[in-house]
Amino acid sequence: MDRSLAWIPRAEFERVLGEVVDPHRRVLAFSAMCRINTLYMITRAGSGHIGSSFSAADVVSRLVLEELYRPFEADGDVYFSSKGHDAPGLYAAMIGLGLLDEELLHRLRRIDGLPGHPDVGTPGMPFNTGSLGMGISKAKGLVLAHRLAGRSSRVVVMTGDGELQEGQNWEALPSAARYGMGELTVVVDHNRLQSDTFVADVSDLGDLAGKFTAAGWGVLRCDGHDPRQLAEAFARRAAEHPERPAVIIADTVKGGGCATFAATSMAPGEWRYRHHSGAPGPADHDSAYRELLGTADGILRGCGLAPLRPVELTVDLPAKPAAVRLPELYGRLLTEAAHEDRRIVALDGDLVLDTGLIPFRETHPDRFVECGIAEQDMVSMAGGLAAGGLRPFVHSFSCFLHARPNEHIYNNATERRPVVYVGSLAGLLPAAPGHSHQAVRDVSALSGVPGLTILEPSHPAQLAAALDHCRSTPDSVYLRLSSQPVPPELAELPPAPLAVGQGQVLRAGGQAVAFGAGPVVLGQLLGAADLLAERGVTLTVVDLPWHNRVDPVWLGKLLAGVRHVFVVEHQYGNGGQADLLARHLLETGTADGLAFRGIHLTEVPRCGTEAEVLAAHGMDAAHLARLIGADVLDAAPAPTD
């Protein structure tokens, strides 16, 4: 799909920064230009966080142009975003300043480009963020390190307001006060909207200023889109609180600086902000672009300068194919099941769209609990609901559900009351958001929880059976849901019984047997089987949806007479299926003569498109076929003549 896009080159940033004399106008011109490039980057990438980038843009511009000493340089003041969602906006600013290669504008969310959330691999980024609520703590560590080195650089951290629902922020405040961290400033991008909807409707922050004050912090507040107010807030921060940490609550508008995306443009009664993530459609893009260009040119005109000279180009943006995706179906099935099963309660961590819960929320509002970005609280609440005889289903992205409340999941498990944890966006893909959002350690981090089975359906019929299992088992379940399209070959599979530790043979009768779980791994394995068939190697493909359970009888029958076994996991291998099968085979004395190979992720996952990242990690069909083919053919007896 061809689209005409435009971006502002570095030379234009140089011109504007050099020629606009008034600092406040310069900030606004710079932020408008950064918004144009943010719009370009996200539209080209096909996804990204426009709302968050735009709401923070004026604060970032004020900071990098006027407030900070040599930002992003080794000896300078430190700035980073804790929320991380505003990475495209931050990249645009750094490119505008000439601190990042301009070519990277075209490589947002591409491999070796700019990751969806900040990563230390990008010059100038001190920390990996995007996993929310860690920034204040990290900044404190850096301040202490600076002090030990005799350095007094300022450290400024940007947080979201939704992000402040994470308890870590509040546990981080007291010691900053105790250490008298005048070096540390937190700016809250207070746009009142989090991922799904209004912060106040999700988990109200209450008296935000009062909370910081009670922890011993200095508090300032200003309009985060007004450079004059921002300048005054930073000046007062320095003057009034020289020896203690301070927060500047910057009142902003999500998508601010551009009516197309501004939350203030939302229709009355609309509860969901539509531009949190994802790329804008053509109409929104074009209207926003015109508007932003107009804003920038208006400022330049007011300064007697020539209008911007954007670079226009035509880009072929891949269309997103319609496809079956499991979370959406899951949400409908859970909603349906809850009509008859009154024990079902759904808890959500501010991801009602991506976890498929919108129908549940609308149909069973009395049994829907929006917990906000507070996974520990959510999981322990589920423990309380289970204690009250209900069957809680706890929802978030896998990456946020398996690790931060890891102790809480175990604690619930020690009470032996069933809780169902449903992690969407599980696995290596999508890889565009980057490693903070790629759940590749969930199986490893949870496989040892006693009484918790890890179950990953790969197709609709299996998902329905999995949900039945979740409702009836005395165990707890971690239901691992890929959000990627279900391959056509899997999408139409008929219902089949689901027995703990047993899998489903998708292709039978091969020389070698390969195990995998979930639509992505199995899609690649089926592709590999096709490629292998061309080389005369036949591959049995087994869908084993259980990550930490295997039925020994079923496995024994399946592997009778088999010489080659492969297990493919798109995540870290420790405690996963290959470990499970290898150990089982060895302990039962059924491994003699078997050639066994587990293929799993071994490094921090890359950010990029699906195809780029599968290939980079050797997880695509072609690579799997090569690996499996080599093993099988090498081991085959030489032809006798």
Added chain:
Amino acid sequence: MDRSLAWIPRAEFERVLGEVVDPHRRVLAFSAMCRINTLYMITRAGSGHIGSSFSAADVVSRLVLEELYRPFEADGDVYFSSKGHDAPGLYAAMIGLGLLDEELLHRLRRIDGLPGHPDVGTPGMPFNTGSLGMGISKAKGLVLAHRLAGRSSRVVVMTGDGELQEGQNWEALPSAARYGMGELTVVVDHNRLQSDTFVADVSDLGDLAGKFTAAGWGVLRCDGHDPRQLAEAFARRAAEHPERPAVIIADTVKGGGCATFAATSMAPGEWRYRHHSGAPGPADHDSAYRELLGTADGILRGCGLAPLRPVELTVDLPAKPAAVRLPELYGRLLTEAAHEDRRIVALDGDLVLDTGLIPFRETHPDRFVECGIAEQDMVSMAGGLAAGGLRPFVHSFSCFLHARPNEHIYNNATERRPVVYVGSLAGLLPAAPGHSHQAVRDVSALSGVPGLTILEPSHPAQLAAALDHCRSTPDSVYLRLSSQPVPPELAELPPAPLAVGQGQVLRAGGQAVAFGAGPVVLGQLLGAADLLAERGVTLTVVDLPWHNRVDPVWLGKLLAGVRHVFVVEHQYGNGGQADLLARHLLETGTADGLAFRGIHLTEVPRCGTEAEVLAAHGMDAAHLARLIGADVLDAAPAPTD
């Protein structure tokens, strides 16, 4: 060691509850009697939390006698302690009310007795607690479950003040306000002291009332040792905040109600409260007993009643043998190393004694960071210190270090800067505190973190080498430290080189090879080897201190010609050494003909004495010898004649 102890029988509680008419005097008489029984239980058990039980005793007495409707019964108001440390005091109250079997008084921290922290296996306990900061969240879940069932029972949760350092408490508050949870009351046992020292010196809570107010909660405050003030606070809680959650900040004294243990008796300048955990010595016990009996009898006398008739008995309390323990040595070594290595910074989670850090704190105060009970903040701060070029060593109990900051450890790992995590109290033992404190899932939950090696030394010389490794490796390290005595056979081992993935043969030349790590597992394996020798079976015992790394060359040489391999792990097996070795052997095609058995924990660990719990889980030398002996002898060829 014979000791004369005394306890108050249930019949005396009945008499006092029946005959003391004034409710406030009744509360105080009851709490004094509960304190006597708490003293008895903890002294007899050899460990337990006196300070916390005593500070909460008057609040608990007021609650169970006067405030709550049918507490601990299925249809009654719900009370539980979130901090959990005050379990002995709570048990004493329940036994005094006849709600728990009186015989359990003699079985604190014993198997099938009363666990060191609350567990749902004990009648009347709704939740497993002791893993701090989960209580408010759990209570909210229970309130929602009650509402769905049309029930309006009150739920009262006790928290510590140190416990409030955990961020989860603060993320839990807003939704209770949003749901208008008039059913929910939190009582803060505000004794101003946490595990190590004064809360204000660790991580000051700041304006505690202000924080709750800012979150929309009702706030009341009273003297937590004065039944009249408590009565008034509960009355005002109901009258003034009928439709919102409320907190009662009960100002108490740690060890209160008894001058022997009262924090107010601490010598001027003393920074460490000595009665947080552990059992009192004879002199403290006897003085406290006399004092408490005097308090109770004084109240009875004032009511014209006969003095208490305690049951006296002589108990043989096992003496604690002097022994080498690794954490203490570790602390000295780290302190020493930090003289020359200026990169070393130590972070602590309010466990300065048990992590061995007192010398470091005193010697290098500028590089010691007390983080309080806020493990997520601590681990992310370590990330910040590492970003500043330092080498942070992060300390807590293993149980608190591997799970709650699990996402933070991974996030640090993705930044590829070395951080050392030092978990004390690692493993199945000690088992007296109960499963919240038994770190048996740490290996499983961390083995998949990329670039993180898990290293568990078993003896002093190996610990020294391990510390050198931690200082020089580019990897991050989770240093797993057992706090149990090092067996004499290990304690005197000379220094040996430590190479990644390689182990040390402790007994050589056996028919079978057994792998293990740490002083407890290896102590039991050496014991098993002795028992097996009596049966004519020889066992090679290998100390493999690496939980998620193995050197293939070393392993190949070690196992050449070996028929039987055993791997013993006192924790959940997923992702541990047996998985690692099994998979490695199978993938390298070196498993043919090998009999392999991994022995690991399969259930939630029991609470009890060391010997009880090792035996209950089949982890003691005798059980290991039986299992190994059976495998080896069964497989041996029948003697030919």
